[in-house]
Amino acid sequence: MxxxxxxxxxxxxxxxxxxxxxxxxxxxxxxxxxxxxxxxxxxxxxxxxxxxxxxxxxxxxxxxxxxxxxxxxxxxxxPTSATEVCSDKLRTTLALERAGVPTPAVRVALDPESALGAVGEIGYPAVVKPTVGSWGRLVARINDRDAAEAIIEHRAALGSAQQGVYYVQEHIDKPGRDLRVFVVNHEPIAAIVRTSEHWVTNTARGAAAANFALSDEVVALAASASRAVGADLVAVDLLECPRRGLLVNELNHSMEFRNSIETTGVDIPGRLVxxxxxxxxxxxxxxxxxxx
Amino acid sequence: MTTTTEIIQAACPECSASVEFTRTPLNGEIARCAACGAELEVTCRSPLRLELAPEVEEDWGE
The missing domain is CATH 3.40.50.20 (Rossmann fold)
Structure with missing residues (x-):
């Protein structure tokens, strides 16, 4: 072999x-x-x-x-199909919505003026993200109409067709942290909680990680998300919404884990391999x- | 490239300090220069050559 x-x-x-x-x-x-x-x-x-x-x-x-x-x-x-879904936030949203997996509300627009309307529908604050991107790049929280106009104008000025897709997501007032669940063959094996004073709780942006004991609810939700995208190996990011409970924010098809092995005590590379x-x-x- | 007591080393292209590997690196392997902090990439194994690692590309991620 x-x-x-x-x-x-x-x-x-x-x-x-x-x-x-x-x-x-x-x-x-x-x-x-x-x-x-x-x-x-x-x-x-x-x-x-x-x-x-x-x-x-x-x-x-x-x-x-x-x-x-x-x-x-x-x-x-x-599988490439899973990579395509995980790497595209809109396709991820579609997969989760079709599978009935709870996820933040989203609006999508393809024109700057429509994008302003999309932000208005979602309500302030809202989050605008590139559909393709990682490590929190170009993710913006929009607190008011002035900021929306500025961000959308800047996105349009970037000139990239990809940046012309305005993916507007409901801002989740999470408790200064999010959860990352490592899933192998639809079975969660470990999780970390990422805490930051910044609203972007990404370790690539400086968030601190600690072990998170897997609960039945987290296990069930992460497994459902993994199945929804058809991934063999995936990291599922969860947000704790004060109103709606746990929501699946995104999935990562080629997860980073270097700082999560000692944190969780789980041999993550061994399990992946x-x-x-x-x-x-x-x-x-x-x-x-x-x-x- | 020089090998002494299983330490493999090459010069940092940014500051010329010695960057050491405790085992044979592979092409594309990433290292950080302890002296100047530059992120380096192995671009040739024999002779060992290091170059500044490329900046993050738009489509890179996890």
Whole structure:
């Protein structure tokens, strides 16, 4: 059984994953996505692998490489369909809404004037986010009409078609923290609580992390969210809404976990790798090249 | 690249300080220079070469 692991930069997370494969006595081949040339007509270069574990930092690389490899019949972890849903906040919202998973209210507009109306419908404060993006980049809380006009004008001036999608989300008056739940095969294995004085409670933006004991409610909600997007491995971010209870804010298909191992006491890379090996073992090599 | 008692090292391209690895790094591996704090990327393993790591791209994330 052979597994390839795609990466863009070999960060602490990827090193820990390679170590976990090694500990499991398993052969894995790390492949820098920047070195890849794909021939969509010929799967031979990939026929040696039973599965491909995608840890690319680049969403563009993940999706484009994933599509080609899956067309060869290779099992990609996470499936490209799940990556596409998790990486796009609007698609995440749609998946959660269709599955009946509670999530903050959202309006979407494609024109600056309509975006002002969308913010008005959601009410102040509102949150405007790029549909594609991570680590809290370009996320803005809008407290009043003046701020809405300024933010929307600036977004329009960026000139990117992607920034022309105005994803306006209900602001959740959370208690200075959010929860991140690590989920493997729809089973929550650990959780952290991220606390910050800033309204963006992202560890990439300086939030502090501590262990959070999994409750039945958190387990059920995170598992439902994972199923809704069809992910093998995912980190589910939850917000505690004073009015509506727990809400799923977003899902992360290529989770960071370096600061959550000691915090939770759970061998997160070991659990992730264990699932990847399970999937690869269940796939076998027969399917490579067999899909259309 | 020089190897002494299993320490692999190369010069930081920003400040020329020695950046050490306790095991053979892979291409694309990220390291931080203890002297100047620069984030570095391994761009060649033999001879070991470090370059300043690229800035975060728009589509990067988790």
């Amino acid at each position: 052979r597994i390839a692991m795609l990466y863009t930069r070999l960060r602490v997370e990827e090193r820990l994953l390679l170590d976990a494969f090694d500990t499991a006595g398993f052969c894995v081949e790390p492949i820098d996505t920047r070195s890849i040339v794909l021939d969509p007509a010929n799967p031979d270069a990939w026929s040696a692998y039973d599965a491909v574990f995608d840890r690319s930092l680049s969403l563009t690389a993940s999706i484009n490489i994933g599509r080609v490899l899956e067309s060869f019949g290779l099992r990609v972890i996470n 264990g699932r990847v090996i399970e999937i690869a073992g269940s796939v076998g090599t027969a399917s490579v090249g067999g899909a259309s």
